[in-house]
Each structure stands twice: as C-alpha cells, then as structure tokens.
Amino acid sequence: MKGNKEKEWERAPRGLEDFLSPREPIPKRLYLVLALSSFAFFLLVWSVLTYGGFVDPLFLPSPGRVFRAGVDLFVELEFTTDILSSVYRVMSGFIVAALIGVPLGLFMGTFKVAEALTEPVIGFIRYMPASAFIPLFILWLGIGDIEKIAIIFVGSFFQLVLMVAVVAKNVQKEMLETAYTLGARRFQVIWKVLLPASLPGIVDTLRIIVGWAWTYIIVAELVASASGIGYMIISSQRMLRTGNIIFGILTIGMLGLLTDYFFKWLYDRLFPWVE
C-alpha cells in the first residue's frame, strides 16, 4: 500500500498544495533534504552572526571556536571523565527506577487493588518537580553521586510507574479473555499474555524516560557538583568560557540522541512482530 502510494508520487505532476495537505506522505528524499536543511539553516544563522562580527564573541563564539573549545576540553580538561560521570549517574538512577518501576507499574495496571494503593500517592508525587528536591537531597545525601542518582530516581520513577501502568491497562481485554478460554490460569495470563503484550510499550516508555533523566542530571550538576557535564558548564560560566558552555550543551544533545537511537534500535530488534 505505502509503496504504491510513493510510486504514484513519482509519476503524478505535483503542485505546492500537494505538499501542504495534512498528513499526506512526501517523497523520502524530500524529507531528508528538508531535515538536513533545517540543520544547515541553524548553522548558517550562527555563522553569519559570529563571523560577520554582529555579536561579541565573548557571548556567542563562532562555530570554529566552539569546535576548538571542544578539542581543548577533551585534550586538556579531561572532559571524558565528566561525560562518564554524568552517564554513570543517569544510568544508575534510571536503571534503579526501571527495576522497581516496571514491575510496580505492571501491578498497578493489572490489579485494581494495586492501583488503589499506589495511584493516588504516585499521581501526587509526580507533580512535585524533581529539581525542587535537589536542596533537600543535598542536605540528606551530600553533593556526590548518590545525591545525583537519587534525583534521577525521583525524576523518572513516578512518571515511569504511571506510564507503564497505562501500557498494561491498554492490553486488549479480548486477548486476555482468549487466553482464559484456551485454559490459561490467572498467573499464566499475566506471564504469557499481559507481559509480552506490554513489553514494546515498556521499552518505548523507557526511551522517553531516559530522555527526561538527562535534563534532571544537568540541573542537579548545575546546582552543586564536583564533576559531570553540568559541572563543566557552570564552571565555564564563572570563567566566561562560552565556547565550553555551548560545546557542553551540544554534547548533551548528542548523548540524548544516541540513547534515543539505541532504544529505537533495541525496539526494532526485540519486537519485529509489532504492527
């Protein structure tokens, strides 16, 4: 179906209104060109502003300077250590949240009893911003890894539980009923139907949550830290090294993108059967 539609595109004469019809597919190549040109445009504006001398390089250095700042960061300032320490914190907090949150979310989405016990509390805590916990956690846990991991945990756990619960709840009721009529007992229905049916949704939830975890870690490191990407950014601010700051921000963006692609790749590998 899709293939045919794309082929028709090759043949039919097209006007601008065809490209501006809601949700109409556009040729793949056009998509790629448009996507790349948005990056190019961004870079162009940046270059014109900086190389053209329109802004003070102290506040916005040129792309070339940011690149050099990046090289310096890696060669002289051990930026790799900062990256690794942020990655370590994000992953620890995220993994602990996932290990507890996924089973709990499944319970919540499966049993009304579990839902009644946990939903109201978690629904309440979820609206407390994780960053507001930072001062409290610093008092309790200091400014080391543990405090950062705790922030990541608070930031991801409660959202994760609620999202996984929704995934479990959305499993088609007739699918569970079919399993019963094929002789499955309650435990088997959960283990052999509810769980595998929920897995793709769970992996997708994890992908979204880990993206949020990246924003929490930076905030936590900006507030108080002795290492990490956020720490590098805030120390660069004190020394007016804007190039380092921008390079740090770009690095976070790249790391976020990489994790996102990793989860998408994992999803395609694990669930080739999803429609």
Added chain:
Amino acid sequence: MEEGIKLHIHNVSKTYRSDGHEVLAVDEIDLKIRNKEFATIIGPSGCGKSTLLRIVAGLVKPTKGIVRLDGNVISRPGYDRGMVFQSYTLFPWLTVKENIQFGLEISGMPKAQQEEIAQQFIERVGLKGFEKSYPKGLSGGMKQRVAIARALANNPAILLLDEPFGALDAQTRALMQELLTQVWEELHKTILFVTHDVEEAIFLSDRVFIMTARPGKIKAEIDIPLERPRSYEIKATESFLNLKKQALRLIREEAIKAIQCRE
C-alpha cells in the same frame, strides 16, 4: 442431564451496573444446545449476544441463572469452551504455529504432539506455508482462520464464535463461511455462533435462535433442515430463500417493536 443436550443456558439474566444506573443486557434466557449441533443466535447489535456468549465462556458471571455444560455447572473459563471474538485476538508476538499451540502448551502436552496437532489444523484452515508468519503479515480473514484453528486445536467441548467474520469484507466473509461449514462437517463440534447476518446464520446452522432487542430474550427458533454438505450455491435455492424470508419477517417484527419501545 437431559439426553442429547450439550449446553443448557438455564434462565440466565445479566444486569450490568455502572455509575449508579443498571442495564439489563440479557433477560431470562433459556436455551438448550444439542450435542454436535451448529446453533446460531441472531439479533440486533446491543441486544446482549456477546454478554450471553461471555457468560457461557465463564468470563462474565450471570446475575441470575446457571449454565450447564455436559451437566456440570459453569463457574469460570476453561479450555472446554473455546472462543473466537470479532476483534483480532491473535498473540502478535507468536507465529501462526505458536498461536495455535498456545492452549496445548499450557495444558502441558509433549512438544512433538503439540506440533503434530498444530500442523493438522494449519492445513485444515488452509494456512500451509504460513506456519512461521507473525500475525502482522496476515489479512483479516487469515487471522480469523488462525483464531478458529487455535480454538479447535484445544479440542473444546463446545466452540463459541462471537461474530467472527463481522470485520471482514463480503467476499472474504462468504469464503470463511464455506470454510467453517466444511470444518464443521468434518469435525462435528458443538458450535454456538453469534451473528447479525441472516444469510450467514441460515447457511451455517442447524438451528437459528432469534433474539429480541435489549433486554435480550429468545423470541423464536427456526430449524434449518437444509441438507449437508452445503456449498455456496445453496444460498440461491428456493428452500434457502424461504427460510430467509421467514427469519427476516421475525426479525423485522422485533425491530419495529424495538423502535416503538424507544418512542
């Protein structure tokens, strides 16, 4: 236990309660399905057909009355009452063959035997060559054939089919009816089938029950003495058309009553 009666739905009523108001979905239905009979319930949508089938499956508890299968009172779902729904319910993470083996595996049957039975039913529903396909690659008709094979492979005492062809286009639907007739004529399973398509009901069944608009009651019963094996050509014969006329008249009376009730 009455002679030759497979399933006895005994004065069953079901009232749904939600948000303070009550819906009487099924009203005092008494129905006896004979052994090895193909019985069909036909009725307008919303009249409680699915509810009745769910009660027989043990998925919904009746508010009143009991259901007996082979004389035993039903209290919960079990492999002896296989069910096929209108919506596609194949497990998408399992292949066609694994889907068909699902019930057998749960019962603890040895692997070799599972595979033999699965293969036999794959061939019976004409899906040879699709053993390793995932449901996402199958058409709607193929999905329902797998669902029927999956239910039959379990060797249930009765097969419950809730508008299994309701989502299919007319041509596929006709072919599926032929396939089901053929399978039934080979296996002689007791089947309780639900539909709102008169022609489908007559073509498939030994007996057709006509259900009233909600609250659902059984209004009439039509014997279908058409000879077997049946092929699609039978749909154009005079005896078929007479039965169709008779059924349509009864259904129309019901529909009129339903409209008057609402006014």
